[in-house]
Amino acid sequence: MRYRVHTFITLIFFTFILISCEKIIIQPNESNQNIKDFEAAWERVNTVYPYLELKQINWNSMYLKYHPRAEQAYGDEIYTVLIEMLTELKDMHVHVKTEGGEYMPTYLMPRWIKDKYAFDPIIARNYFDQELIITGEGRIEYGIISGNIGYIFMATFDEDYLINYFSEALDYVKNTKALILDIRHNNGGSYQNIEAVVSRFISSPLEKPEFYVLGELIDLPPFQPRGSFQYLNPVVVLINGVSYSSGDFFPEIMKQISTVTVVGDTTGGGSSGSTSYARAEYRLPSGKMIFVGTTDLRRYDGKPWEWIGVAPDIRIPQTEEDINQGIDKQLEYAINFLK
Amino acid sequence: MKTKSQLLLLAFFLIVSNLIGQDSLKNKQVFPAGISIEYGLGKYSVRDEYISNEKYSGTLPNFSVGWSRFHNKHGYRLKLEYRRSTKISNNKISAEVKQFVFNQDFIYPIGKFLLFSKDVFVFLGPSMEIFIYNLEYDFVHHGSNLNADASGYMVSLGINSEFIYKLNTKLNIESFVRLNLLSVVSKEFDGNRYDESSPQLMTVVSATNIDFDLSIRYYVFKKLSVKAGYRLELTRINKWDPFISCSDNLIFSLTYKF
Numbered sequence: 001m002r003y004r005v006h007t008f009i010t011l012i013f014f015t016f017i018l019i020s021c022e023k024i025i026i027q028p029n030e031s032n033q034n035i036k037d038f039e040a041a042w043e044r045v046n047t048v049y050p051y052l053e054l055k056q057i058n059w060n061s062m063y064l065k066y067h068p069r070a071e072q073a074y075g076d077e078i079y080t081v082l083i084e085m086l087t088e089l090k091d092m093h094v095h096v097k098t099e100g101g102e103y104m105p106t107y108l109m110p111r112w113i114k115d116k117y118a119f120d121p122i123i124a125r126n127y128f129d130q131e132l133i134i135t136g137e138g139r140i141e142y143g144i145i146s147g148n149i150g151y152i153f154m155a156t157f158d159e160d161y162l163i164n165y166f167s168e169a170l171d172y173v174k175n176t177k178a179l180i181l182d183i184r185h186n187n188g189g190s191y192q193n194i195e196a197v198v199s200r201f202i203s204s205p206l207e208k209p210e211f212y213v214l215g216e217l218i219d220l221p222p223f224q225p226r227g228s229f230q231y232l233n234p235v236v237v238l239i240n241g242v243s244y245s246s247g248d249f250f251p252e253i254m255k256q257i258s259t260v261t262v263v264g265d266t267t268g269g270g271s272s273g274s275t276s277y278a279r280a281e282y283r284l285p286s287g288k289m290i291f292v293g294t295t296d297l298r299r300y301d302g303k304p305w306e307w308i309g310v311a312p313d314i315r316i317p318q319t320e321e322d323i324n325q326g327i328d329k330q331l332e333y334a335i336n337f338l339k
Numbered sequence: 340m341k342t343k344s345q346l347l348l349l350a351f352f353l354i355v356s357n358l359i360g361q362d363s364l365k366n367k368q369v370f371p372a373g374i375s376i377e378y379g380l381g382k383y384s385v386r387d388e389y390i391s392n393e394k395y396s397g398t399l400p401n402f403s404v405g406w407s408r409f410h411n412k413h414g415y416r417l418k419l420e421y422r423r424s425t426k427i428s429n430n431k432i433s434a435e436v437k438q439f440v441f442n443q444d445f446i447y448p449i450g451k452f453l454l455f456s457k458d459v460f461v462f463l464g465p466s467m468e469i470f471i472y473n474l475e476y477d478f479v480h481h482g483s484n485l486n487a488d489a490s491g492y493m494v495s496l497g498i499n500s501e502f503i504y505k506l507n508t509k510l511n512i513e514s515f516v517r518l519n520l521l522s523v524v525s526k527e528f529d530g531n532r533y534d535e536s537s538p539q540l541m542t543v544v545s546a547t548n549i550d551f552d553l554s555i556r557y558y559v560f561k562k563l564s565v566k567a568g569y570r571l572e573l574t575r576i577n578k579w580d581p582f583i584s585c586s587d588n589l590i591f592s593l594t595y596k597f
Contacts, residue, residue, distance in 0.1 A: 079478040
């Protein structure tokens with residue numbers, strides 16, 4: 001009987017310990033489209049990216065540099081090759097997206113990194129006697145500061161939050177003597193949301209700056225005044241290095257309006273983008289995706305703001321230390337300026 | 340490999356030690372109640388298709404503390420398990436995995452049967468489990484903002500079953516299995532591709548969590564026992580972008596009965 005117990009237990013242990021069930025249950029992925037993915041990604045950038053010449057990037061030399069690595073890449077090693085190759089563009093708009101949908105940026109702009117912790121909406125709220133009103137699914141906050149100065153914080157130009165909810169905020173502050181539009185840490189979004197805001201601050205048509213899609217100049221109609229009223233009192237637009245993409249574009253446009261002063265620190269500097277008919281999103285053979293801008297937005301002086309950003313009229317730098325001490329210098333300056 | 344050899348030697352040593360015929364026992368005396376601490380090490384593999392279709396594998400240690408108690412008619416067990424490793428990889432790409440598991444089991448004796456002329460005590464009961472995981476893939480370098488990560492959780496109701504084969508007053512062979520039946524599950528997925536809400540209620544067909552354990556327990560003293568064995572853990576979420584993880588572990592634990 002003892003012998004049967006020995007045998008039984010030993011067999012059970014050998015079976016489990018030596019088989020290694022995880023090898024049976026999860027099988028490795030057999031397909032390998034890494035070199036095809038590399039070729040497709042390189043070609044896509046070569047075809048559509050608008051700033052190779054501006055940034056003086058020899059894209060052919062990047063092929064020679066990364067192709068050998070792509071040939072030797074097995075499994076997920078191709079992600080490293082793709083990310084590092086696309087990092088050469090130094091463009092925060094350029095992403096890699098996994099088969100499942102996780103976004104991976106390839107680059108973070110220096111000013112974005114510098115100002116990442118230099119703004120906190122919670123600190124800004126301390127400057128109000130009453131709680132800010134929140135709308136637009138939390139993306140818009142507004143109120144009135146003592147001295148009858150309105151304040152609207154716009155966290156993003158994405159989706160249709162401003163198209164649908166900006167009017168509500170502007171209605172609330174319509175009788176203020178001045179207004180602060182705060183787009184610090186606004187990472188951008190759609191042209192249509194910018195239009196929804198700009199159209200409320202102009203009393204006559206405002207020409208749009210140059211806009212290229214795949215190298216072709218697109219004729220855009222000017223901004224038109226819209227809405228139940230135009231806000232023509234003094235406005236300060238607050239920006240910082242994390243204001244990016246449409247967060248660069250918005251202050252550039254608003255600077256053209258005589259009642260507007262832009263305060264803060266230079267924006268991040270990203271002027272490539274996407275349109276519905278020339279999408280930045282591009283699927284690689286394996287199902288991974290890359291995002292490479294197809295559009296080229298310019299400042300009113302005709303230059304892209306890529307890397308350069310939009311400088312404020314009045315530069316008020318702010319640091320993480322200021323925020324840690326509960327001080328929002330840029331907001332304080334804007335309030336005092338408008339008083 | 341060295342650990343496996345040592346375990347086999349330990350098993351043989353315990354088996355050839357004095358096997359004294361057992362007296363008739365109550366379930367309370369048989370069930371290994373008390374506070375336990377456990378360490379395990381073994382092979383681990385994972386694939387979360389939200390990030391990649393590639394299999395990542397390596398070693399993943401586990402640390403757990405537990406407490407179980409048996410009253411006259413039933414028992415219960417609480418267990419907290421934590422697992423973390425930066426030593427899983429796909430080719431030269433490494434990833435960090437973290438898992439946290441909390442279990443609560445209720446245990447009811449349902450009878451016994453004979454095996455090689457000795458009793459095998461059988462226990463069965465409902466279980467609750469919270470399983471949370473996080474994977475961070477180092478496509479660039481560890482800690483970079485340019486990497487990818489995925490996470491998810493599963494809160495489950497299920498059943499557990501335990502078999503205790505009392506070889507003698509000092510030696511048990513124990514086997515345990517826990518299976519979820521119904522779970523509230525959430526994991527990362529691309530909202531543009533799946534027009535569904537999260538979390539979702541899922542049956543074992545879509546969300547599976549199995550723990551299986553086979554071990555030998557030796558009572559050093561009446562109140563102190565040591566256990567060595569094998570554990571298999573399998574977790575699978577077959578919804579959105581599927582997730583699967585599996586591990587084979589050698590486990591060692593110490594239990595003190597108070």
